[in-house]
Amino acid sequence: MSTTPLLPLFLQQAGSLRSRLCVTLRTAIAQGHLRYQQKLPSSRQLASDLGISRVTVEAAYAQLESEGYLSRSSGRGTFVAIEMAPVSRGAPVAPRRQFSQRGTVLLRGNGCDDPPFPQAFAAGSPDLRAFPHALWQRISQRTQRLLGQKAMGYGDPLGYWPLRQAVADYLVLSRGMQCEASQVMILTSSQQALQLLALLLLDAGDEVGMEEPGYAGARQAFIAAGAQCRALPPDSEGTQLTANSARLVYLTPGHHYPYGTAMSLARRLQWLAWAKAQQSWIIEDDYDSEFHYDDRPGPALQSLDRTGRVITLGTFSKTLFPSLRLAWMVLPTGLIEACGRVRSVMDGHSALLPQAITAEFLLQGHFASHLRLMRQLYHSRRDLLRTRLQQELAPWLKAVPSPGGLQLTATLNHGNEAQLTQLAQGLGLILPRLSPLFGGAATQQGWILGFAALTPDEIIAGCSKLVTLFSRYVQNAR
Ligand SMILES: Cc1ncc(COP(=O)(O)O)c(C=O)c1O
Structure with missing residues (x-):
């Protein structure tokens, strides 16, 4: 084999020159670029091709010999000592049964x-900034x-x-x-x-x-x-x-x-x-x-x-x-x-x-004090979201009354939950859907709106985006 394919592989590696060369040779063998019993270039030749010292090549060859990848005999040279299954270049063959029934x-x-943080209105995260x-x-x-x-x-x-x-x-x-x-x-x-x-x-x-x-x-x-x-x-x-x-x-x-x-x-x-x-x-x-x-x-x-x-x-x-x-x-x-x-x-x-x-x-x-503080913070954020929903989005959304939590469920008065959720992504809004929480046919549509992780400004901005969302939805429907 010419050493040319080894050079790009070698340049992709990180670490010491010796370990980069070891990884390069192992990968070339595993990918079938170097085949069983194939003779490798002399250490002098490879050192000059890769622009490294001959001592480094000798050290890498010795290491791969001890790992069983190469064999060396004095006077004959260095050879690939293991046979790897050829890499299939065609379409992958599906295994007969890949997964269990479970x-x-x-x-x-x-x-x-897992909810991204902090993004309106991803649900389930506490305020990590607080x-x-x-x-x-x-x-x-x-x-x-x-x-x-x-x-x-x-x-x-x-x-x-x-x-x-x-x-x-x-x-x-x-x-x-x-x-x-x-x-x-x-x-x-x-x-x-x-x-x-x-x-x-x-x-x-x-x-x-x-x-x-x-x-x-x-x-x-x-x-x-x-x-x-x-x-x-x-x-x-x-x-x-x-x-x-x-x-x-x-x-x-x-x-x-x-x-x-x-x-x-x-x-x-x-x-x-x-x-x-x-x-x-x-x-x-x-x-x-x-x-x-x-x-x-x-x-x-x-x-x-x-x-x-x-x-x-x-x-x-x-x-x-x-x-x-x-x-x-x-x-x-x-x-x-x-x-x-x-x-x-x-x-x-x-x-x-x-x-x-x-x-x-x-x-x-500290746990008790942290909870006390977070309760106050989340309480005010819950109230803010509820008020905004009522003032700006009442024709579309109805907040389900709830004594607490990190998120507020709001049901949709009109519109299609899946379409609206997708449209919302374009506005940078994450709206966790209500209907997938039903094991059977969903009897309600809506969202579980996370508020606890959001600052008041983020809640207000999120609600304005909701207003934009519904007006775009109406425009698209026309
Ligand atoms: C009802 C309910 N139980 C449990 C959890 C998750 O807890 P954990 O992160 O410990 O799995 C959540 C997370 O959103 C939840 O909503």
Whole structure:
């Protein structure tokens, strides 16, 4: 082979001359430019072609010989020592069965979207600009210094004990929950908790009661486990009790997702009685009870549970920041050991250092103060968005009354949700759609408008763009 094809490849690499040459030769062999038993140029020749020293070429040849790519014999030269499958230049051949049935079902759901930050009206992100970064950095450095190598080993699949204790204390005080630290499990996300519970508690074909509309992440976790989701629509008291023989039910009693209704006490008691009679599980997703503005959130469903059928989830993605990847789950005592074992085969445990930093943040009282500040900030932003929608967009949009949250659901009075959402992209607006949150046919169209991460100016600018959106939509329809 002439060395000419090696030169462009060599120039694309980074690093020391020796490692660039090693990568170049490995790639040329892997891509079939250098074939089995082919003779390579002498080190003198290659050095002069590439403009590098002969010593470097000798060193690279020796390294690839030790890795098995090349063989060298004195007097004969240097040869390619391995045979790689030829690279197919034609159309790729589809493997006979690429994905499992479970994987195929999961891929139909399109995955979960992470909201870009900050962009009107992406939903689900807290205001990261208002986070106390300097304080977090100080606590991080101190914690790392104090823990040293203790934070570097493997940890408990159920979580770092001081964080489990701090979360238990917080939940008992702020959510009226009845739990001990041993019942608190720390996970990477609520999504991981849902996956874990689906894996542990559901068989293919089992019925799961799922709020309709409801949180897509939960629905996808259940569907991936092969469960059949039964739609549970809400009424004015919260999610209706229509799941008869479900093995498990997913509920957001504190703040219905996406409508925001808080479940009445009577309805909560009905659900608990049902779970007891059926010996079924209730997953209570307490995803944003920290952000109630008009009233205090009612106590968690778990606080009323006397028979150990409720598993409650919460996440630090909304209260601290999403990339922290920490969430918690409060387990009935009978599930603690099993959940730890399942986590140990999923991914072991959450990273120790972030858990330790978060524990410190809670123990030093910063979590409570941060929540207080964020509640005030988000409250004013929610009110601003609501007012603007009412003043400027009433013919088109109706805000669903909601006592809190990081986003506001607004239903469309007229117009096509999918078309409007697409048109909005051209204006730089992200409008998270309501109708995909229905497992069956959507009975309402609209958007879940995120406001918490936006400054007042960004909310006002976003609403003006919404006004422009509707006028363009009307013009296009003419
Ligand atoms: C209802 C609900 N539960 C859970 C979550 C996500 O939490 P995590 O990031 O911990 O998976 C969200 C995020 O938007 C949510 O809306």
